Amino acid sequence: MLDAGYWILDTGYWVLVSCLWFVVCRLQGFGKHFPFPIFHQNFRIILSRMKELSKKTRDIKGLIFINLSRLLFFFLILLLFLLLFKIVIEGLPVISWKFLSESPKNNMTEGGIWPAIFGTIAVTVIMILFAVPLGVSAAVYLNEYAKDTFFTRIIRTAVNNLAGIPSIVFGLFGLGFFILFVGKNIDVVLGTGLLFGQPALLWASCTLAVLVLPIIIVSTSEALNSVPKTHRDAAYGLGATKWQTIRNVVLPQARPGVLTGIILAVSRGAGETAPILFLGAAFFLPNLPVVDLCIGNYCIPMINPAEQFMYLAYHIFILATQSSNPTETLPIQYGATLVLIALTFLLNITAIIFRYRFRKAIGRI
Numbered sequence: 001m002l003d004a005g006y007w008i009l010d011t012g013y014w015v016l017v018s019c020l021w022f023v024v025c026r027l028q029g030f031g032k033h034f035p036f037p038i039f040h041q042n043f044r045i046i047l048s049r050m051k052e053l054s055k056k057t058r059d060i061k062g063l064i065f066i067n068l069s070r071l072l073f074f075f076l077i078l079l080l081f082l083l084l085f086k087i088v089i090e091g092l093p094v095i096s097w098k099f100l101s102e103s104p105k106n107n108m109t110e111g112g113i114w115p116a117i118f119g120t121i122a123v124t125v126i127m128i129l130f131a132v133p134l135g136v137s138a139a140v141y142l143n144e145y146a147k148d149t150f151f152t153r154i155i156r157t158a159v160n161n162l163a164g165i166p167s168i169v170f171g172l173f174g175l176g177f178f179i180l181f182v183g184k185n186i187d188v189v190l191g192t193g194l195l196f197g198q199p200a201l202l203w204a205s206c207t208l209a210v211l212v213l214p215i216i217i218v219s220t221s222e223a224l225n226s227v228p229k230t231h232r233d234a235a236y237g238l239g240a241t242k243w244q245t246i247r248n249v250v251l252p253q254a255r256p257g258v259l260t261g262i263i264l265a266v267s268r269g270a271g272e273t274a275p276i277l278f279l280g281a282a283f284f285l286p287n288l289p290v291v292d293l294c295i296g297n298y299c300i301p302m303i304n305p306a307e308q309f310m311y312l313a314y315h316i317f318i319l320a321t322q323s324s325n326p327t328e329t330l331p332i333q334y335g336a337t338l339v340l341i342a343l344t345f346l347l348n349i350t351a352i353i354f355r356y357r358f359r360k361a362i363g364r365i
Contacts, residue, residue, distance in 0.1 A: 087338050094335030103286040108319065109328050113336050118288050119201070119281075119309035120270060120343060126205035126305070127212065127269050128262065134209070135216030136258060142217075143224045144246055163214040171275035174207030175199075179279070195306055199280035201289055202305035207275050212265035219264065223257020224250060252358075259355035266347045271340070273313040280307075281314040283322070312340040 098112055105111035138159075146152045184197035196202075227250050235245040251258075289307035292299040316336050319329045326333075 084341075087334055087341065090331065091334035091336075091338030094331045095338065099335060100339070104284060107324060108284060108332070109323075109325065113312065113315060113332070113339065115285055115288055116310040116312045116315040116336065117339065117343065120312045120340070122289065122303050122309065123201060123205050123208065123276075123311065124266060124270050124347065126202070126303070127208040128266065130206055130209035131212050131216055131265060132258075132262060135213050135261070136220050138213075139217045139220035139224060140246060140251075143221050144242070144250070159214050159217050163218070166274075167211060167272050168274040168277075170207055170211045171278055173210070174203055174275060175278040178203040178206050199278065199308060200306045201280055201303070201309045204276045204279040204281065204309070204311075205305075207279055208269045208272060211272065211275055212269050215264050215268060216258075216261040219261025220254065220258050223254035223260070226257065227253045252361075255358040256355045259351050259358065263348050263351045263355075266351065267344055270344045270347065271313055273311075273317050276311055276314060280309055281311045282308045283318055285310050312336055312343070316340070 100112055100117065101114050102112035103115055104113065142152060142156065146155075179197060179199060182196075183200075183203065186192075186196040187194060190196075231249050231253070232245055235249045240248070285308060289304045289309045290301050291304040291307075293302050294300075316333055319333045319336070320326060323329045
C-alpha cells in the first residue's frame with residue numbers, strides 16, 4: 001500500500017508538470033507552436049506510471065498471499081524445530097547402549113526398549129513385503145491394462161477415499177477379517193488349535209499393509225503417468241510387447257516415484273498406534289518374537305509371525321496413559337520417542353538413497 005501511495009504521488013507530479021508547462025507556453029504566446037513533443041513525452045511518462053500503478057494494485061493480493069504463505073511456512077518450521085528440540089533435549093540423556101539393548105524392567109520404569117525396537121522393525125519390514133508388490137501391481141493394472149470404465153473409476157475413487165479413513169477403522173477391520181475370519185479358518189483347515197486365530201505379528205503387518213496400500217497405489221500411479229507416452233510408442237515400434245514395455249521401459253523410469261511411496265508408507269506405518277491395539281501389540285514382553293528354524297544340525301533364528309510383539313508407538317502410548325507413575329517414566333517416553341523418530345528417519349534415508357541411485361541411473365540427476 002505504501003508503494004502504491006508513492007506511485008500515485010509520482011504520477012500526480014508528472015500530471016502537474018505537464019499542465020504547468022502547457023499554461024506557461026500559452027502565456028508566452030507560443031500558440032499553435034506549443035512544444036507538443038515535450039508534452040507527448042510527459043504524457044507517455046504519465047501513462048507508463050499509471051500502468052505500473054495498476055499492475056502494482058493487481059499484485060497486492062498476490063503479494064499478501066505470498067507473504068502470508070511464507071509466514072505460515074516459517075511458523076510451522078519453528079513449531080517442528082521446537083518439538084524436535086524438546087524431544088532431543090529430554091530424550092538424549094536417556095539414550096545409552098543399555099537402554100537400546102535391554103528389556104524393560106520394574107514395571108517398565110527401568111531397563112531398555114530393545115523388544116519394542118525389534119517388534120517395530122519386524123512389523124514394518126513384513127508390512128512392506130506385503131504392501132509393495134500388491135500396491136505396485138494394482139497401480140500397474142489400473143494405469144496400463146484397465147480400460148476407463150465405470151468400474152475402474154469406482155476403484156480409483158475407493159482407493160483415494162481409503163487414504164482418508166481413520167486408522168482405528170483399519171484396526172477393527174484387521175480384527176474382524178484377518179483374525180476372526182482368515183486366522184480361525186486356517187486353524188480349522190490345518191487343525192492347529194488356536195494358532196492363527198489370535199492376535200499376532202502377522203495380522204498386525206497385514207493390517208498396516210492395507211492401511212498404507214492407498215499411498216503406494218497413488219504414488220505409483222503418478223510415477224507411471226509421468227513416463228512420456230513417446231517412450232511407450234518407441235518400444236512398441238521396436239516390436240516389444242506390452243509387458244516387455246512395462247518391465248523394461250516404464251517401471252525403471254517410475255522407480256523413484258515408487259520409492260517415494262514406500263518412504264511415505266514406512267513413515268505412516270511405523271508411527272501408527274490405533275490399528276495394532278487389537279492385533280498383537282503387548283504391554284510387556286521381555287522375550288523377542290523369534291523362533292529357531294532347524295534344518296538338520298543347523299538352526300537359523302527367524303521372526304515368528306504367530307507371536308505377539310512390542311511396538312514402539314504402542315509402548316510410548318502405554319507409558320503415557322497406562323503407567324502406574326507416568327511422571328517417573330517420562331524420561332523413558334522421551335527416549336523411546338527419539339528412538340522412534342531416528343528409526344523412521346533411518347528407514348526413510350535407506351529408501352531415499354535407493355531412489356537417488358535409480359534417478360541417477362536413468363539420467364534424471
